[in-house]
Structure formats: structure tokens, C-alpha cells
Amino acid sequence: EALINEKGIREIFSKIENSYIVIHGVGDANEMSQKRDLSKEVIENIKKLNAVGEAYGHYFNYSGEIVYSMPTIGIKIDRISSVENMIAVAAGKYKAKAIISAIRGRSNEVLITDEATAKEIYNTLLTDGIKLY
Template sequence: MVPVEKRILIKAANMYYMDHMKQSEIAKRMGVDRTTVSKYLKKALEYGIVTINVESDSYEELEAALERRFGLREAYIVSKSYDMQVIKRNMAHAGLNLLRRIVSDGQVIGLAWGTSIRELTRCARRERLPKLDADFVPIDGGPERIDSDHHVNTLCYELANAFGARSHYIYAPAITRTAEIREAIVHDVNYEKISNFWKQLDIAIVGIGAPVKSSNLVWSGDFGREAIESMTRTGAVGEICSIFYDINGKPVKTPFTDRTIAVPLEKLSTLPYSIGMAASREKVPAIMGALRGHLINVLITDEDTAKILLNE
């Protein structure tokens, strides 16, 4: 390219970036061809006449840091709050935005149960969502002692209904009373149907629990507080779909292992999208275990939890 005056580069840059003129229009104005204008603009960048800044906030930086550190497909961070209900509501909006982007016809989407996922379905009910030709299925049994609003079948139905899709139900508890009852259930035609859907999963949406007194499993009545506290002696730091795992995401043997109805954790680690929704300091070990074990490849959390995870 023939050397050109700086003023010409500035003129071309102003017309393109400030006046939003097309390169063909600039070429006509300046009496040159379009290729020359393109070269002018490239030179303006090289000489620092034009600088381009991509707007970024701390969440985007935190998200990128989490993705690099844990090999995540995506991290989605919401604002911190002293009110956990506000955080769950914000995570629900984030989860729904993610689903809008990734769901497509023909997919099988699996849901666990929990208060965060309850917020997700409530959020979906209030939105106008594109109709989807897909199947929504529970990926664990339903807690027996809680209101139907929080039952996994209800959550599955509501999210499927919001997308105009199909929902399927599981007729089994998350934790059976005996191993013999579980054995009978896994030979039932309903379990066979649901477990076949598990083999076809494209997306899973799960909460991440911790063996603490505020655990969903205590709240639902499945476990007593003493049983949850005893989990720490097994090395358990967290649970997904009522299956407990250690700090490296490996399942641990508990008195409930042979009584649990749920998708195997190793299946979650093979999915295109395994989305975990969780926040709070007390859940950090549980989230860390899920990340290390690749039980999730998308994390939706809040700013404070993200910072703690990066500093662990």
C-alpha cells in the first residue's frame, strides 16, 4: 500500500466508526476503491488512531476465570444478596435465559427437584417461550413428604408446559424404605420408560445439596438431621439427585446407596449440558466436588460463591 497521510486515515476512521458509513460510501466520497478503504481502516487500528474496547464487567471476568479453572462449558454469575430467595430468583432467570439459547427440537431434558429448580419453573410460567418439540423427564425420584408444588413431577410438567413440550412422570420416591422396594421399582414398566429417557439425555438441570442441617433432604423429610450430619463421616461433601459424593466428585457409599432412585452420576458427566444451580458459602465444598468430578459442565451461582470457589 502506498504511504498515506495520517489525516486520511483519521478521516476514513471517522466516517466509518463515528458516522457509521459503509465502506462503499466512504470509497465513493474519497475517490478510492473499497479495498483501499478497508486497508485505511486496518492501518488506523495498527497505528493506534482507532482503539476498540470491549465492555466487560466483573461478572464476565469471574465467569471466564471459573470456566478456565474448572474446564466449564459455561459459568453464569448473578448478583450477590443477603436474601437467598433473591439469589435463587436471579439464578432462575439466568437458567431460563440459558435454556432459551440451548434447547432445540428432539432433545430430552432432565430435571431434578429442589428449591432452586422450583424458582426456575415459576420463572418459566411467567414467560412467553418458543414452542418446543422435546421431552422433559425427572432424573430422580420424588420426595414423598413435601407439597406437590415441589415434587419433581410437578416441576417437570411446569417447565415442559411453559415450552409447549411433553412431560413424563416417575412413580417412585427418591429414597425407598428398603433395598427390596427399590429392586421391585427398577423392574416396573414406569421405571423402564424413564430410565430409557435417561440414556437419551441431552440436558440435565440439577441442584447441588450439602450435608448440612438446611439440606433439602432434611426439609423434605427424607433424612433426619442426625442422618445428614453422619454423612460427613463417609467423606461426603455434597449430593446431586440424592446421591452423595466426595470432594473429587466420586460417589460415596452411604446407608441410602442401595435405596436411591436416580440417574447415575457418571451419566451427568457425559452430557452436552449438565447444569448445576447452587449458591452459598456452606455449599462451596459440594459445588467444588461437582466441578472436580465433572458432574456439571455449566454452573449458575452468585458472585460471592464464585469468588470463594476461585480462592479455594
């Protein structure tokens, strides 16, 4: 709490929140929970909540709902929802569901990925009965 209230930190968050564009990564929930060194209990909870994707320390289920948020001072989605252009950068066919979960329902989100991942996302959405135009 004290760190968040430091003038320099507040200024950085203000700049991010008032940015025209924010670029972020998307990770697989299981992989990111290991990389973030979460406790076994939290990892099990994330799995029980069917988290498939992670961005900004938030874990998403396949429907795009946040099912767990890490207690960090980092960027939070609710603080950057007004940013006009969000760019998600992610690659790897195994991340297809993670990518879908992290950008689903966010109309200002643009994805940068590779061709193989894009095809996997497309096929995953088709398999789920989602029509793409």
C-alpha cells in the same frame, strides 16, 4: 425393584439417560442429609467419610469421590455419564465446597450460580493451591 421394572418408569429413565442435557441441583452434605431424613447412623457415617456435597442422592468428599449413595430409584451418575451437557444449579457461599465436590472431575458439567458463590468457589480453589486460568 418392581417399581424400576415398570414400563412407564423404565421409559422415563431411558429418556433421561438419552437426553442432550440434564439440569440438577447441588446441596451441602449435612443440610441434605437432614432434609432427606436419614438415620442418625447414616448421617454420622456420611460425616466420618468427609462428605461435603450432595447431588442425585450421592454424597461426595471434597475430592469429588462418591462416599455414600442413597438407596433410591432416582437418577444415578453412572446412568447419565453419557449425557453431553450437565448443568449444576446451586447458590450460597456456604455451598462452595459442596459445589466443587459435586462437579470436580466432570468435564461435561456447567455451573449456574450467583456472583458471591462464584467468588467463594474461586477463593476456595485458590486457597487450596489450585491454579485457575
